[in-house]
Amino acid sequence: MTGPAENRLPPGGVTEAVLDRSGLAALVTALRRRGRTVIGPTVRDGAIVLDELDSATALPYGWGVELEAGTYRLRRRDDGAAFAHSAGPQSWKSFLHPERVRQWSADRGPGGDLTVREERPERVSYAFLGVRPCDLRAIRILDRVMAGGRYHDPAYLSRRTGAFLIVVECTEPGATCFCVSMGTGPAADAGYDLALTEVVDAEGHRFLCRSGTEEGAAVLAELPRRAADDTTRTAAVLGVREAAERMGRSMPPVDLRTLMRDTLEADRWDDVTARCLSCGNCTMVCPTCFCTTTEDVTDLTGDHAERWRRWDSCYDLDFSLLHGGPVRATPRSRYRQWLTHKLGTWHDQFDSSGCVGCGRCIVWCPTGIDLTEEAHALHREAGGSQEAP
Amino acid sequence: MTLTPLPYRVDDRREETRDTVTFTLAPSGEPLAPFSPGQFAMVYAFGVGEIPVSVSRILDGSRLVHTVRAVGAVSRALCGLGPGAQVAVRGPFGTGWDTTAARGRDVLVVAGGIGLAPLRPLIDTVLAEPETYGRLNVLAGARSPGDLLYSDEVPFWRSPFAEFTVDRPSAGWTGRVGIVTGLIDEARFAPSGTTAFVCGPEVMIRATARALVHRGVDAARIQVSLERNMRCATGHCGHCQLGPLLLCRDGPVVGYDRAESLLTVREL
Amino acid sequence: MTTPAERPCGARLLAALPAGEREPLSSLARTVVLPAGTRVFEEGEEADRFWILCSGTVALDIEIPGRGRAVVETIGADGLLGWSWLCPPRQWHLGAETRDVVRAWEFDAAAVRALCAERPVLGLALVTLVAETIGERLRATRTRLLDLYGPPSDGPAS
Numbered sequence A: 001m002t003g004p005a006e007n008r009l010p011p012g013g014v015t016e017a018v019l020d021r022s023g024l025a026a027l028v029t030a031l032r033r034r035g036r037t038v039i040g041p042t043v044r045d046g047a048i049v050l051d052e053l054d055s056a057t058a059l060p061y062g063w064g065v066e067l068e069a070g071t072y073r074l075r076r077r078d079d080g081a082a083f084a085h086s087a088g089p090q091s092w093k094s095f096l097h098p099e100r101v102r103q104w105s106a107d108r109g110p111g112g113d114l115t116v117r118e119e120r121p122e123r124v125s126y127a128f129l130g131v132r133p134c135d136l137r138a139i140r141i142l143d144r145v146m147a148g149g150r151y152h153d154p155a156y157l158s159r160r161t162g163a164f165l166i167v168v169e170c171t172e173p174g175a176t177c178f179c180v181s182m183g184t185g186p187a188a189d190a191g192y193d194l195a196l197t198e199v200v201d202a203e204g205h206r207f208l209c210r211s212g213t214e215e216g217a218a219v220l221a222e223l224p225r226r227a228a229d230d231t232t233r234t235a236a237v238l239g240v241r242e243a244a245e246r247m248g249r250s251m252p253p254v255d256l257r258t259l260m261r262d263t264l265e266a267d268r269w270d271d272v273t274a275r276c277l278s279c280g281n282c283t284m285v286c287p288t289c290f291c292t293t294t295e296d297v298t299d300l301t302g303d304h305a306e307r308w309r310r311w312d313s314c315y316d317l318d319f320s321l322l323h324g325g326p327v328r329a330t331p332r333s334r335y336r337q338w339l340t341h342k343l344g345t346w347h348d349q350f351d352s353s354g355c356v357g358c359g360r361c362i363v364w365c366p367t368g369i370d371l372t373e374e375a376h377a378l379h380r381e382a383g384g385s386q387e388a389p
Numbered sequence B: 001m002t003l004t005p006l007p008y009r010v011d012d013r014r015e016e017t018r019d020t021v022t023f024t025l026a027p028s029g030e031p032l033a034p035f036s037p038g039q040f041a042m043v044y045a046f047g048v049g050e051i052p053v054s055v056s057r058i059l060d061g062s063r064l065v066h067t068v069r070a071v072g073a074v075s076r077a078l079c080g081l082g083p084g085a086q087v088a089v090r091g092p093f094g095t096g097w098d099t100t101a102a103r104g105r106d107v108l109v110v111a112g113g114i115g116l117a118p119l120r121p122l123i124d125t126v127l128a129e130p131e132t133y134g135r136l137n138v139l140a141g142a143r144s145p146g147d148l149l150y151s152d153e154v155p156f157w158r159s160p161f162a163e164f165t166v167d168r169p170s171a172g173w174t175g176r177v178g179i180v181t182g183l184i185d186e187a188r189f190a191p192s193g194t195t196a197f198v199c200g201p202e203v204m205i206r207a208t209a210r211a212l213v214h215r216g217v218d219a220a221r222i223q224v225s226l227e228r229n230m231r232c233a234t235g236h237c238g239h240c241q242l243g244p245l246l247l248c249r250d251g252p253v254v255g256y257d258r259a260e261s262l263l264t265v266r267e268l
Numbered sequence C: 001m002t003t004p005a006e007r008p009c010g011a012r013l014l015a016a017l018p019a020g021e022r023e024p025l026s027s028l029a030r031t032v033v034l035p036a037g038t039r040v041f042e043e044g045e046e047a048d049r050f051w052i053l054c055s056g057t058v059a060l061d062i063e064i065p066g067r068g069r070a071v072v073e074t075i076g077a078d079g080l081l082g083w084s085w086l087c088p089p090r091q092w093h094l095g096a097e098t099r100d101v102v103r104a105w106e107f108d109a110a111a112v113r114a115l116c117a118e119r120p121v122l123g124l125a126l127v128t129l130v131a132e133t134i135g136e137r138l139r140a141t142r143t144r145l146l147d148l149y150g151p152p153s154d155g156p157a158s
Helices: A021-033 A133-147 A154-160 A214-222 A230-244 A256-262 A268-273 A281-285 A331-350 A371-381 B073-079 B113-128 B151-157 B180-186 B202-214 B256-263 C011-015 C019-026 C109-118 C120-145
Strands: A016-019 A037-044 A047-052 A063-068 A071-076 A100-108 A114-118 A126-131 A164-168 A194-201 A204-211 A292-298 A304-311 B006-017 B020-027 B040-045 B049-058 B064-069 B086-093 B106-112 B136-142 B160-166 B194-199 B222-225 B253-255 C030-034 C039-041 C049-055 C058-064 C068-075 C095-098 C102-108
Touching (some): A016 A021, A021 A037, A021 A204, A021 A214, A114 B006, A133 A154, A164 A214, A194 A214, A194 A230, A204 A214, A256 A331, A256 A371, B040 B073, B064 B073, B064 B113, B106 B113, B106 B180, B113 B151, B136 B180, B151 B160, B160 B180, B222 B256, C011 C019, C019 C109
Parallel strands (some): A037 A126, B136 B160, B194 B222
Antiparallel strands (some): A016 A204, A063 A071, A194 A204, A292 A304, B006 B086, B020 B064, B040 B049, C039 C095, C058 C068, C058 C095
């Protein structure tokens, strides 16, 4: 796999450079040549979805999105930008923590003896292109949930280990974005192999590219590039800084964990429940919602059984089933479980917030429930003002 | 093994009551790591499903003892298994009873129904080291005399106090009638020097813990074993949440000082 | 710190009374020893006494034609046996039978009521103590109505 170009690499590779569109195309090619399955944004079914990219031409050049609570629309951009869109209906959890996974199979022999075979996770070497900073944080949160505790999930680790992450800083936040409130964006801090910042101005369409790992530096060194210049650096920094000032949403400026803990009996839960359909869309699109259930199936012989794990939602009535009845029987308690877990008890369980401010749950809620609005309302009901304390 | 279960064979089956069976399971091959009192296993009935079951006795060696009450599809399938049948088991999972916290102190065990099963290994532990602990009190409630678990062992538990009480006495029942908290005043313990271990239906746990706090037992010295829907047992599925707790990881045994405020929020 | 079982007879009762009121009440107590199987009182009889059990167990029962005496609750050491003497109609609603040898303090209800009339502080303390016992039994009864150890149902009927 090592080509002649790599042999000419300076030790340590390249830490910063400017790529143009052909450089981006070369990036996809270089990653595929390394045996990576490259996943990135592409336009399909009226949305910008995440899918395997054969080449960079599949990127959503010239597409943006219009977002609002309960609304997602593609719109044409005249600047040809590839990453001037915000979160779509999927997140990287679809690849790292897939919807359905077989965990093991069991066979019963003629004498009744059981043999249980652990599932060997398929070998996959991902490269994720176009990870937004909020989603990069979401991956780190999933890392902690699935592999940061006493037990490590092999299905997750097999996909996550060695995954090559190319973050793209946000210069075009959506109307439902609030990463600034959650401290997750729009700039990328760490945890990436390569970070891109897209710049489109009079000097052309280009990407400031920084490496965060040795492998990132090595890949960058393979690409057609030019040295980073101050004009591009300044444009990149300004683009991200301005994005921070154009957030569509914000959270109340309080400790959300405390707010959630202290408002469990607030009247606001009744208000939101009148609008919530318990459909679970928010949990499906959330980049950190990790809940699953198990399915035990047998084939027609009755002697072969399999254990499957599939995504589940805390909005499902059966989620909390105990001795014939659900603990959370009312929609009120299920919405409260979701929000207080996401913003509050996640801290107790996994030492961070479960929300990264991507806004997907707002966009994909069929009735347009906006968790930032709910948090503000809870804050007001608890006697807080709109001002910072 | 944490995610993939290991085959075990039913070595012994004993019918405790009309709907409850105690199994001794022996590993068909590789055994699981040793369990502590209060911990649980995920027990799989072939092709039916998997449920959490506490260990109801700790044996030397690699055999497991579980007491299962037939209340759902999986537990009914398990209760129907005879000697030689195979199941698959993973574990050990969860926090156990903190017996070191009871060293040098009176021990008060309060059980309701099948809740006595996870407490029996704790009783065994205390009885095995009488010099390590203070007085052992075992108070257990059941629906009817026919529902009493391990009744042949009760005489050995009277060091100094062990009593069963039932909700529905049958003809000829000469024992106690009423709920288990009604026995607390007869038990022999010094409230401030007592560690209590409580397991049973949640309503019974709340009533018992309140009664003990009222009598002067420190809430932090009351360990309760809680239950929620459980799927993975490894902290990855989210089902067993009780507010900030993941009961498969932070429980099932939790201090009442931590549990109290969580048990009073409806539908948490 | 002593445990209930090591405390002298009536300790819980006396502990609930103000210091100056203990002696006047305990001077009305008469220690009785009732053999196993003693019918202490029967449903419908005049409730003219009550007991604080020191040791042993008493079963409260109710006669059901065709089923005999059904035991509804047992009372153990340190428990109060009988509260129907406190308020009208002052008739026993249940029967009571000793399960084993019972040692108890027996009080004459009329004398206690007269003492309480004379000493309102004692009266209030005693009524509060009896109310606490009644409350505990009511809660216990409600809990048993839930049939917590019964087979799982489809949830509460609410």
